[in-house]
Amino acid sequence: MTDTPASADLETERFQTVRVDLGSRSYDIVIGRGLLEEAGARIAAVKPGARLAVITDETVAKLHLDAFSKSLSEAGLDYVVLKVPAGEASKRFELFERLCDDVLAARLERGDAVVALGGGVVGDLAGFVAASVRRGMSFIQVPTTLLAQVDSSVGGKTGINSRHGKNLIGAFHQPDLVLADTAILDTLPLRDFRAGYAEVAKYGLLGDEPFFTWLEDNWQAVFAGGPERDEAVARSCQAKADVVAEDEHEAGRRALLNLGHTFGHSLESA
Numbered sequence: 001m002t003d004t005p006a007s008a009d010l011e012t013e014r015f016q017t018v019r020v021d022l023g024s025r026s027y028d029i030v031i032g033r034g035l036l037e038e039a040g041a042r043i044a045a046v047k048p049g050a051r052l053a054v055i056t057d058e059t060v061a062k063l064h065l066d067a068f069s070k071s072l073s074e075a076g077l078d079y080v081v082l083k084v085p086a087g088e089a090s091k092r093f094e095l096f097e098r099l100c101d102d103v104l105a106a107r108l109e110r111g112d113a114v115v116a117l118g119g120g121v122v123g124d125l126a127g128f129v130a131a132s133v134r135r136g137m138s139f140i141q142v143p144t145t146l147l148a149q150v151d152s153s154v155g156g157k158t159g160i161n162s163r164h165g166k167n168l169i170g171a172f173h174q175p176d177l178v179l180a181d182t183a184i185l186d187t188l189p190l191r192d193f194r195a196g197y198a199e200v201a202k203y204g205l206l207g208d209e210p211f212f213t214w215l216e217d218n219w220q221a222v223f224a225g226g227p228e229r230d231e232a233v234a235r236s237c238q239a240k241a242d243v244v245a246e247d248e249h250e251a252g253r254r255a256l257l258n259l260g261h262t263f264g265h266s267l268e269s270a
């Protein structure tokens with residue numbers, strides 16, 4: 001993990017950067033408290049001149065859209081906002097179709113970017129829109145749940161659900177940038193924080209005993225916020241980045257990251 005300056009104007013001291021190493025499709029995951037304030041500047045540094053379609057849900061919009069929009073405007077970025085209802089039911093064909101049409105109606109081109117501002121549902125849905133419109137647009141993830149920050153926003157899995165099961169329609173489409181503001185998690189219901197924490201613990205269980213032990217000593221501080229939370233998110237993202245760099249399309253080792261998911265998804269379907 002390094003503190004890599006993205007541009008001279010950006011504050012790098014407060015934030016950690018994890019690189020996902022995928023050759024010409026490599027990208028940074030930037031992590032830290034208060035990152036939303038400079039999201040616009042960071043997006044502009046990675047995608048200069050791009051127009052944006054910000055896809056978010058009603059719940060996240062109420063809490064964070066004003067701050068996010070302000071930072072986009074301050075960076076001189078041109079954007080449209082597309083909202084979907086909160087919840088898993090939004091990962092369906094009808095909304096996917098509507099969003100694709102809305103992005104085209106806004107006249108965004110392939111080099112423009114779809115931005116996911118939300119949790120795993122918004123990230124998966126927006127990512128699949130980005131993968132599909134004009135055969136693949138740029139994509140930026142701004143995950144707002146712990147689960148999305150440590151798992152679903154990283155690694156390029158995108159998609160929607162089918163009546164045959166969860167995540168059965170989609171594409172691998174890597175983002176160009178992931179911005180994980182850990183202060184946003186202060187507004188997350190405890191139940192959702194715990195769901196994300198299970199993914200953090202997963203990285204310890206998958207072969208990183210020192211991290212698992214560290215979590216046993218520091219979990220309260222991770223829940224409370226502060227540097228331990230940033231550390232837990234960064235170490236989780238590094239673990240995931242290592243696996244994705246080795247097995248992007250889940251031909252082998254990446255399947256380990258589904259620990260708990262397969263059972264959980266079946267339970268949800270039932």
Ligand code: GLY
Pocket residue numbers: 151152154155157254255257258
């Ligand atoms: N959530 C598991 C993976 O991204 O591979």
